[in-house]
Amino acid sequence: MIGYLHKLYSEGLIQQNIFSIEINQYNATGSNGLYGSTVSKSPETQFGAKNFISLPALEGPDGFKQFNMKGTPLVRIDAFVLTDRNKNPAATLRWMDYFYSDEGAKQYFMGIEGESYEAKEDGRIDYVDNIKNNPDGLSMEQALKPYITWLGGGYPGIVKEEFFKGAETSEKFLAASEQLAPYFPEESWPAFTYTAEESQELTALADDIEKYVTEMRDKFIVGDISLSEWDQYVEQIKKMGLDRYMEIYETAYERYTNSSE
Numbered sequence: 001m002i003g004y005l006h007k008l009y010s011e012g013l014i015q016q017n018i019f020s021i022e023i024n025q026y027n028a029t030g031s032n033g034l035y036g037s038t039v040s041k042s043p044e045t046q047f048g049a050k051n052f053i054s055l056p057a058l059e060g061p062d063g064f065k066q067f068n069m070k071g072t073p074l075v076r077i078d079a080f081v082l083t084d085r086n087k088n089p090a091a092t093l094r095w096m097d098y099f100y101s102d103e104g105a106k107q108y109f110m111g112i113e114g115e116s117y118e119a120k121e122d123g124r125i126d127y128v129d130n131i132k133n134n135p136d137g138l139s140m141e142q143a144l145k146p147y148i149t150w151l152g153g154g155y156p157g158i159v160k161e162e163f164f165k166g167a168e169t170s171e172k173f174l175a176a177s178e179q180l181a182p183y184f185p186e187e188s189w190p191a192f193t194y195t196a197e198e199s200q201e202l203t204a205l206a207d208d209i210e211k212y213v214t215e216m217r218d219k220f221i222v223g224d225i226s227l228s229e230w231d232q233y234v235e236q237i238k239k240m241g242l243d244r245y246m247e248i249y250e251t252a253y254e255r256y257t258n259s260s261e
Contacts (some may be wrong), residue, residue, distance in 0.1 A: 001027035001060070002220045002227065003227055005221045006220060006221050006222075006227070007042040009217075009221050009222055009223070010223060015222075017031075019218045019221075019222070021031055026047065027047065027229050030047035030049060031048055031049070031139070032041060032053075033049060034087065035047075037052075037055075038052075040052075041168055041173060042168075042170050042172065043174050044140075044170065044172060045139060045140040046139060046141060047139060047142055047159070048137070048138075049185055052174065054175065054176030054179060054180075056106065056179055056180065056183075057180055057183035061187045065187065066184075067180045067183045067184060068184075068185050070184045070185065070188050071188070072149065079156045080096055080155075080156040082136045090219070096150050096156060099156065099157045100156075100158060102162075103159070103162065103245045104131050104157075104164040105157060105160060105164075108148070108149075108150065108157060108162070109148065109157075109159075109163050109164045109165070110125060110148070110151065110163060111144065111147030112146050112147060113125075115128070115147065116128060116131055116144065116147040116148070117131075117165070118199065125162075125163070125165070126165055127144070127165055130143065131144055174253060175201070184259075187255065189253070192249070192255070192256050193252065194213075194248070195254070198248050198251070198252070201244070201248065202245070202248045202249075205240070205241045205244060205245045205248075206239065206245070208240050208241075209240050209241065209242060209245055212236070212237065212240065213237065216233050217241060223232060224245060
């Protein structure tokens with residue numbers, strides 16, 4: 001796959017600053033209609049572009065097809081923390097717990113009734129037309145910015161289709177998901193939990209390994225390093241503690257599996 005991406009890059013089919021582009025520049029380029037293809041939950045809500053169609057799961061040279069960017073409804077477990085300076089931890093947790101309720105989720109993801117969303121006659125809720133078809137040419141995410149905080153970042157809470165009307169619940173996104181569903185992995189994991197000792201050790205290992213992997217991926221794709229050096233690359237990762245890195249993950253996975261039985 002890395003070799004295939006290098007081929008695309010060398011032919012100018014991948015944006016040449018792909019590894020350094022900032023999100024604002026990426027969005028601006030998309031808004032100007034300059035992408036032939038891109039990875040996005042919804043180009044329509046992100047760029048205001050309505051002419052993109054979803055692709056099926058790509059097929060490798062051996063016929064293998066899989067789409068593994070499937071998340072879980074419990075988005076992440078580290079999106080909210082209390083510091084030791086918090087003088088009212090119990091009250092703070094009650095406040096945060098509110099956003100796991102249906103009422104709290106509606107407020108968190110939809111904003112203010114009558115301003116950013118409205119109730120339909122059939123009981124459904126949806127963003128107002130000023131959000132979905134902004135008269136000033138703003139994308140849906142840009143129009144929502146004054147009302148909600150979850151755009152572009154992690155957040156605590158359980159994402160439900162009933163109260164979440166972002167890109168993931170748009171008609172095009174749902175149709176794309178149905179097209180990809182046969183190629184989802186059998187299991188989809190939330191973030192694992194670790195003991196204090198595991199967390200400390202994993203952080204130290206990950207800082208080195210993941211940085212090195214990312215740097216080498218970029219260099220292989222742009223051609224700064226030849227794929228003939230792949231074996232040396234793998235050996236270097238092993239020297240950096242890959243076996244222990246994987247052992248910690250496997251232990252955490254076993255703990256997760258046992259707790260969910």
